[in-house]
Amino acid sequence: MSTSSYSLSGVAPARFEEPHGLAAELPCFEMVGDSVAMRRLRMQVDRIGPHFRTVLVRGEMGTGKELVARTLHGCSMDREGPFVVCHSAALDDSDEDRIRELMRTARRGTLFFDGIEEMPLSAQSRLVRAIEPKLGTRMIASANQDLQVLTASGRFRQDLYYRIAMVEIVLEPLRERAEDIPGLAMSFLKRFSSLYGKDVERISNGAMERLLAHGWPGNVREIENVLRNGVLQCDGQMLENDHLTSLREMCGVSPEMNRPDVPTRLQDVVERHVFQVLKSCAGNKLRAAEMLGISRSTLYRMLEGCSEHS
Known part of the structure; x- marks a missing residue:
């Protein structure tokens, strides 16, 4: 390896180290890193994957919650079944039939609720009623926030929290x-x-x-x-x-910020930055929200209020 650079041969992705672990056999198990946090995560996935029917994966935007969910699915006895993604923020109080249909679609597989803290309270009650253990559907939910805190403040249903948080995996941010x-x-x-x-x-x-x-x-x-x-x-x-x-x-700071025609009102600056990030993501709102460090629903609300978007 060159002394002035990092090469592909010099830094290899860390993989699961226990040769008999189910996660080690998965080609999709690409959670790279050899830090204490990543070694602990791989051990958790290997131990939890084959056994638990409901798992909560918590971490900041962009930490890899869906990757962990897919790997848990791949470690389970139902890994040959479907992996169905539900974007929780898109559900509303009239979606009980849709939730039941998702449960049936993911039968003998995994139903992944992405960003479950963004699910409206009315939809949360529909989900509690729609859960049918006899279908054999595994449920994994991801959250950017601490659901215990949301439950204590009345922003998340306690009965749903206890349903989905049988086991919780917390992902460390990259800065740590x-x-x-x-x-x-x-x-x-x-x-x-x-x-x-x-x-x-x-x-x-x-x-x-x-x-x-x-x-x-x-x-x-x-x-x-x-x-x-x-x-x-x-x-x-x-x-x-x-x-x-x-x-x-x-x-x-962009050099153009020194131009006199650049807006200085906080709202205008925020809107400008949001659109710059959205443009850099080729209009992909999921990536833009992750880069901005906000939820998708927050981004949607910001876009609705932006004059440029109307």
């Missing part, structure tokens, strides 16, 4: 496991280099130092986006500082 950043960066570099037909094999020390110094509010999804954009811009074999343009845009 910075030792995993080189492995993650090299893993994404390898993936996108192959995907886009590039020959990028290394990350310069300068670029890696910037990645290590960043706070990653968008967590793993943010570093994924930064590496994707960097690989697309790189024409050589080494990813350099100059290729991390999306990281610079997220970290620094």
Whole structure:
């Protein structure tokens, strides 16, 4: 390995280490990292996956909650069954039939409620009534917030909380496991280099130092986006500082902010930033919300109130 860069051969993704663990046999088990937090997570997945019918996965935006849910599904006895995703914020109080249909669709498989804290209270009561253990549907829910706190404040139903939180897995934010950043960066570099037909094999020390110094509010999804954009811009074999343009845009102040025609009202500045992020995500609202560190429903409300969006 070059002394001035990180190479694909020098930093390998960490995999589950116990040779007899179910998670170790899964080709989709790509939770990269060798930090204490990631080793503990892989152990939890291996122990919980085959046994528990309801699991709550909690963590900030972009920490990989759906990946964990899919891996839990792959570790279960029902791994040959369907994995059905339900976006909780999209449900309303008239969706009891839809919830029952989702339960039937995911029979002998897994029904994943993404962002369950965003589910309206009225829909939560419908879900409690729709749960049918006899269907054999496994339920995994993800949450960005602490549901115990929401339950105590009356914003989440207590009976639903006890239904879904038989076991809880908490994902650490990337800023608290910075030792995993080189492995993650090299893993994404390898993936996108192959995907886009590039020959990028290394990350310069300068670029890696910037990645290590960043706070990653968008967590793993943010570093994924930064590496994707960097690989697309790189024409050589080494990813350099100059290729991390999306990281610079997220970290620094744009030069155009010094122009007199740039809005200075807080609301206008926020709206402008939201649209810039949305544009950088090619209109993908899920990615934009994760990069902004807000929920999808919050982003939708912001877009509804933006004059540019109307």
